[in-house]
Amino acid sequence: MSLRYALLALLRTGPLSGYDLQKQFSVSVGHVWHAPDSQIYPELRRMHVDGLIEPEEQVRGVRGTRILYHVTETGDAAFLDWMNSPLEYQRVRDPAHLRAAYLESTSPEQATIFLLRHIEQWRDELGQWERELTRIDAVDNPMLVRRLAVTPESEHARTIAFKRFTYEGLVERARTEIEWAERGLELVDRLSAEASLRAPAGDA
Amino acid sequence: MSLRYALLALLRTGPLSGYDLQKQFSVSVGHVWHAPDSQIYPELRRMHVDGLIEPEEQVRGVRGTRILYHVTETGDAAFLDWMNSPLEYQRVRDPAHLRAAYLESTSPEQATIFLLRHIEQWRDELGQWERELTRIDAVDNPMLVRRLAVTPESEHARTIAFKRFTYEGLVERARTEIEWAERGLELVDRLSAEASLRAPAGDA
DNA sequence: AATTGCATGTAACAGGTTACATGATTGC
DNA sequence: GCAATCATGTAACCTGTTACATGCAATT
Numbered sequence: 001m002s003l004r005y006a007l008l009a010l011l012r013t014g015p016l017s018g019y020d021l022q023k024q025f026s027v028s029v030g031h032v033w034h035a036p037d038s039q040i041y042p043e044l045r046r047m048h049v050d051g052l053i054e055p056e057e058q059v060r061g062v063r064g065t066r067i068l069y070h071v072t073e074t075g076d077a078a079f080l081d082w083m084n085s086p087l088e089y090q091r092v093r094d095p096a097h098l099r100a101a102y103l104e105s106t107s108p109e110q111a112t113i114f115l116l117r118h119i120e121q122w123r124d125e126l127g128q129w130e131r132e133l134t135r136i137d138a139v140d141n142p143m144l145v146r147r148l149a150v151t152p153e154s155e156h157a158r159t160i161a162f163k164r165f166t167y168e169g170l171v172e173r174a175r176t177e178i179e180w181a182e183r184g185l186e187l188v189d190r191l192s193a194e195a196s197l198r199a200p201a202g203d204a
Numbered sequence: 205m206s207l208r209y210a211l212l213a214l215l216r217t218g219p220l221s222g223y224d225l226q227k228q229f230s231v232s233v234g235h236v237w238h239a240p241d242s243q244i245y246p247e248l249r250r251m252h253v254d255g256l257i258e259p260e261e262q263v264r265g266v267r268g269t270r271i272l273y274h275v276t277e278t279g280d281a282a283f284l285d286w287m288n289s290p291l292e293y294q295r296v297r298d299p300a301h302l303r304a305a306y307l308e309s310t311s312p313e314q315a316t317i318f319l320l321r322h323i324e325q326w327r328d329e330l331g332q333w334e335r336e337l338t339r340i341d342a343v344d345n346p347m348l349v350r351r352l353a354v355t356p357e358s359e360h361a362r363t364i365a366f367k368r369f370t371y372e373g374l375v376e377r378a379r380t381e382i383e384w385a386e387r388g389l390e391l392v393d394r395l396s397a398e399a400s401l402r403a404p405a406g407d408a
Numbered sequence: 409a410a411t412t413g414c415a416t417g418t419a420a421c422a423g424g425t426t427a428c429a430t431g432a433t434t435g436c
Numbered sequence: 437g438c439a440a441t442c443a444t445g446t447a448a449c450c451t452g453t454t455a456c457a458t459g460c461a462a463t464t
Binding site for chain 2: 012029031079080083088092098102103104105106110121125155157166168169170176177179191194199
């Protein structure tokens with residue numbers, strides 16, 4: 001049920017349409033909580049039904065409309081309640097470590113491919129998050145700017161500090177994953193070397 | 205769809221019942237892939253329908269039965285295919301970092317509570333994984349023992365090495381999370397101190 | 409006039425969670 | 437005789453994914 005709070009967090013910076021939210025999901029909050037558009041639109045409806053947000057229809061051109069959603073007082077309270085409630089941690093479900101635990105069942109080559117892909121995967125994430133960190137420092141992220149615009153100036157440093165803190169955590173996590181997989185590559189090589197010592201294949 | 209491969213991984217050490225598997229999920233593979241019993245029994249049926257496993261009914265007492273599942277050749281091949289196929293990474297969906305990004309919306313006290321809980325959460329995981337590491341070193345984990353029993357001795361070191369590698373990764377991840385949250389606590393304190401410098405509350 | 413981007417959704421399905429439901433066996 | 441635990445599931449629900457579906461507006 002975090003989707004609704006991710007949406008509320010964005011909407012608390014000011015009204016946005018489903019489409020706006022969808023885009024933000026791919027660049028800002030999407031870095032910590034992915035959601036496809038097919039999930040966002042129905043959820044917005046439910047949030048409206050629950051009184052957390054209020055739609056405002058806007059005319060676009062001759063016949064087009066777009067719906068801007070405003071956070072209601074109820075919605076604001078719901079967000080703050082969530083912030084102050086114990087977080088529900090998700091059960092572990094980690095395909096990479098699941099596979100890692102059984103790498104002995106495949107060849108060193110396949111193990112290497114798996115580990116290289118793991119490194120690639122996390123390097124991509126790392127790149128995104130590092131870029132986001134520099135954007136935060138430059139106060140260049142559109143959502144952060146929106147957020148600061150509706151925040152008293154005395155709170156600006158705090159707001160930025162927590163965003164930075166969040167992305168620092170993500171960056172460290174990515175680095176940890178990469179280092180782990182790199183040690184895995186060394187392990188695969190070491191095991192292969194040991195095996196070929198015991199049973200040389202290419203020798204006479 | 206990793207559940208089925210987690211189940212196959214366990215069954216490849218020899219036949220087990222749904223109940224056995226359920227227990228293993230809470231102590232071995234469950235450390236990387238959680239699954240409740242209500243998911244395991246239906247999945248075993250589907251795996252039987254798909255020809256990956258073969259049930260063997262066993263009499264228990266006068267009327268009780270238990271069903272042992274054996275991996276078929278098809279099942280074995282399916283597992284190895286999975287091992288050699290690109291891993292499907294899950295989209296990021298991280299409630300802790302989502303909340304961290306908006307900690308400025310709550311009080312320092314609530315932020316502290318959140319961070320302390322995060323530390324507690326990961327310390328629990330860390331403890332489990334560290335215990336598992338010592339069990340691996342002592343060759344004391346029942347599933348590892350089963351696994352080694354059906355593995356040629358020349359492969360024992362490899363098998364143990366990858367298990368160790370897996371849990372080392374989990375341990376590092378937990379440590380990274382804990383360190384991050386501890387830095388978060390310092391940040392909250394620092395921000396509170398700065399705020400009370402600018403607007404002293406307890407003073408005359 | 410065509411392309412890109414804005415804007416809104418529906419439907420079918422897969423995967424996972426929670427709660428419910430039942431009964432037998434074994435050890436004390 | 438009772439408790440623990442072995443052993444098997446069903447049902448309803450929620451969340452998320454993938455694919456499909458439509459059409460206007462602004463720019464080139």
